Amino acid sequence: MTKIINDVQNIVCHMLQGFYFEHKDRVSYNEKYNLIFRKDLADMDQQVVLISGGGSGHEPADFGYVGDGMLSVAVVGEIFVPPTPEQVLEAIRLVDRSRSVLLIIKNFTADVGNFLTAEALAKEEGRTVDHVIVNDDVSIENDVTYNKRRRGVAGTVLVHKILGAAAREGYTLEQLKELGEQVIGRLHTLGVALSPANDPTKDEPSFTLQKNEAYYGVGIHGEKGYRKEVFSSSEKLAVELFNKLKSVYRWRRQDPFAILVNGLGATPLVEQYAFANDIRRLCELESLDVRFVKIGTHLTSLDMEGISLSFLKIEDPRWEAWLKADVEAAKW
Amino acid sequence: MTKIINDVQNIVCHMLQGFYFEHKDRVSYNEKYNLIFRKDLADMDQQVVLISGGGSGHEPADFGYVGDGMLSVAVVGEIFVPPTPEQVLEAIRLVDRSRSVLLIIKNFTADVGNFLTAEALAKEEGRTVDHVIVNDDVSIENDVTYNKRRRGVAGTVLVHKILGAAAREGYTLEQLKELGEQVIGRLHTLGVALSPANDPTKDEPSFTLQKNEAYYGVGIHGEKGYRKEVFSSSEKLAVELFNKLKSVYRWRRQDPFAILVNGLGATPLVEQYAFANDIRRLCELESLDVRFVKIGTHLTSLDMEGISLSFLKIEDPRWEAWLKADVEAAKW
Numbered sequence: 001m002t003k004i005i006n007d008v009q010n011i012v013c014h015m016l017q018g019f020y021f022e023h024k025d026r027v028s029y030n031e032k033y034n035l036i037f038r039k040d041l042a043d044m045d046q047q048v049v050l051i052s053g054g055g056s057g058h059e060p061a062d063f064g065y066v067g068d069g070m071l072s073v074a075v076v077g078e079i080f081v082p083p084t085p086e087q088v089l090e091a092i093r094l095v096d097r098s099r100s101v102l103l104i105i106k107n108f109t110a111d112v113g114n115f116l117t118a119e120a121l122a123k124e125e126g127r128t129v130d131h132v133i134v135n136d137d138v139s140i141e142n143d144v145t146y147n148k149r150r151r152g153v154a155g156t157v158l159v160h161k162i163l164g165a166a167a168r169e170g171y172t173l174e175q176l177k178e179l180g181e182q183v184i185g186r187l188h189t190l191g192v193a194l195s196p197a198n199d200p201t202k203d204e205p206s207f208t209l210q211k212n213e214a215y216y217g218v219g220i221h222g223e224k225g226y227r228k229e230v231f232s233s234s235e236k237l238a239v240e241l242f243n244k245l246k247s248v249y250r251w252r253r254q255d256p257f258a259i260l261v262n263g264l265g266a267t268p269l270v271e272q273y274a275f276a277n278d279i280r281r282l283c284e285l286e287s288l289d290v291r292f293v294k295i296g297t298h299l300t301s302l303d304m305e306g307i308s309l310s311f312l313k314i315e316d317p318r319w320e321a322w323l324k325a326d327v328e329a330a331k332w
Numbered sequence: 333m334t335k336i337i338n339d340v341q342n343i344v345c346h347m348l349q350g351f352y353f354e355h356k357d358r359v360s361y362n363e364k365y366n367l368i369f370r371k372d373l374a375d376m377d378q379q380v381v382l383i384s385g386g387g388s389g390h391e392p393a394d395f396g397y398v399g400d401g402m403l404s405v406a407v408v409g410e411i412f413v414p415p416t417p418e419q420v421l422e423a424i425r426l427v428d429r430s431r432s433v434l435l436i437i438k439n440f441t442a443d444v445g446n447f448l449t450a451e452a453l454a455k456e457e458g459r460t461v462d463h464v465i466v467n468d469d470v471s472i473e474n475d476v477t478y479n480k481r482r483r484g485v486a487g488t489v490l491v492h493k494i495l496g497a498a499a500r501e502g503y504t505l506e507q508l509k510e511l512g513e514q515v516i517g518r519l520h521t522l523g524v525a526l527s528p529a530n531d532p533t534k535d536e537p538s539f540t541l542q543k544n545e546a547y548y549g550v551g552i553h554g555e556k557g558y559r560k561e562v563f564s565s566s567e568k569l570a571v572e573l574f575n576k577l578k579s580v581y582r583w584r585r586q587d588p589f590a591i592l593v594n595g596l597g598a599t600p601l602v603e604q605y606a607f608a609n610d611i612r613r614l615c616e617l618e619s620l621d622v623r624f625v626k627i628g629t630h631l632t633s634l635d636m637e638g639i640s641l642s643f644l645k646i647e648d649p650r651w652e653a654w655l656k657a658d659v660e661a662a663k664w
Binding site for chain 2: 002003004005006011014015016017018019021022056057059060064194211212213214231233234235237261265266267268269270271272273274275276277278279280290293294295296297300302303305307331
């Protein structure tokens with residue numbers, strides 16, 4: 001695949017410098033540890049500081065969500081490789097010791113390990129740190145590997161938004177952790193790919209698909225899905241993902257939901273909107289009360305063609321208000 | 333190509349319904365004429381109404397830019413087909429006769445023809461309508477077809493932003509037209525493709541490229557470019573586009589510019605940022621005074637892989653302020 005990059009070794013640095021070129025008025029960039037953070041981090045009063053991150057290749061996540069009303073710091077790993085504990089610890093160290101930090105971690109074994117190691121080291125320094133772990137991906141049926149494989153994927157962006165708005169309102173660390181866990185418990189995502197991601201650091205794509213084949217349940221690092229079938233229409237994809245979510249929620253008429261339709265990297269907006277329209281029709285058939293909709297390229301897998309669908313059951317009207325609250329992040 | 337759509341005949345309708353599903357709180361949707369417009373159109377006091385549009389396949393342009401501080405109405409044609417005069421006339425008719433309308437037209441023969449026909453019909457109805465024509469594409473060398481081929485491409489989004497902010501400040505129709513022409517005169521864009529766009533209404537892509545080939549100067553409907561060469565790096569593309577723009581501007585050190593790096597549809601953000609970083613370095617070498625940078629997928633050619641680079645020489649500090657002014661549009 002032809003990729004608009006220079007040397008693969010420096011791709012993350014080049015990307016972050018490009019982002020910083022655009023946003024240097026309002027974010028800072030620590031080049032040594034690949035951190036993007038709010039320029040006014042020290043002036044945010046006593047707001048709890050939200051830190052998230054992960055491997056690169058998921059842009060605009062997470063640095064595209066740094067800004068007032070969302071994340072305070074994004075920690076950026078190499079392509080599909082989580083940030084090291086050292087990087088996460090340096091992110092925490094950006095913040096004055098007197099303030100509290102919440103880590104928003106996606107549920108991948110290596111990510112969780114590195115973030116929790118950093119949390120432990122920060123606590124040894126006398127810092128106040130806690131975390132939530134996002135595990136919205138319900139692509140895998142209940143089996144022995146279920147919890148392990150309930151990965152953190154696009155729904156994470158909704159967690160960033162809700163917690164970011166609540167933190168701005170002065171929620172404490174304890175309150176944010178509780179809120180985060182409540183939201184994560186109601187948040188489910190399923191993805192479908194029409195092509196694999198081509199990792200420029202690897203020789204081969206992580207899986208292969210025939211032309212005109214769809215692969216349900218794929219992860220965002222090329223993790224395998226649960227079924228391949230011949231692609232026929234947007235509606236068919238929508239019905240599959242929607243029905244899987246229905247079986248998870250067992251929703252009732254008028255249940256209130258927020259919805260995120262997310263392009264996985266190379267999916268044009270025309271297709272994202274067409275797919276979202278199929279979801280709209282299915283929601284109407286089920287008489288769901290859709291309170292919030294977001295459509296766009298929000299958490300990706302490099303150049304993967306495909307889409308993910310996230311539902312969040314809104315248990316508290318404040319969740320809806322926080323989803324709709326003003327925000328300064330580049331790519332919300 | 334596998335595309336997440338249903339029937340090709342209804343793709344524009346499905347797309348607009350998907351967009352409306354997301355934004356019905358703040359936009360209205362006229363399904364008969366494919367119009368997306370501000371819900372508060374009637375309450376905008378005496379602001380001049382900005383209308384733009386064109387064929388589909390360029391999403392998020394132009395409906396993604398409808399909102400306070402940018403466009404008032406977007407008129408949406410079929411894939412790569414401009415809206416009819418009737419559609420544009422209906423867009424103008426949304427507005428009370430007492431108010432003024434400015435059409436922002438991209439410089440393609442059919443677009444210009446249809447918009448100007450509608451303008452003439454509206455004037456016969458006693459309406460006050462004028463227009464500007466955006467022709468930012470400088471991909472073609474000076475030759476007999478130069479003006480014809482100076483198409484309106486991604487730079488149009490910067491015109492929407494500046495004129496939208498000025499309209500909100502109360503600029504008159506005459507002032508907006510003059511401002512628009514000044515901005516357009518300083519606005520130049522060049523694109524490069526790594527793959528053609530696959531129009532779902534056509535059997536074949538509009539041009540073919542070898543794997544690992546770059547095509548400079550392509551248009552947004554598959555119009556041919558000026559040179560193919562083997563792709564080697566992001567930096568090489570950046571140098572080519574940057575030097576062409578340099579030869580157009582003949583800039584001097586410290587000249588102030590706004591820059592738009594635009595993904596053409598299927599280009600992941602990681603590549604857009606990497607490319608933007610190369611542009612940053614080139615600007616530093618030339619000691620340009622870069623006042624504003626925007627990076628993202630803003631005006632596309634369906635699923636084309638590639639990038640366009642727009643420069644706007646900032647002749648007036650208000651242009652910078654308007655580029656940075658608050659805006660409510662979905663995809664700015």
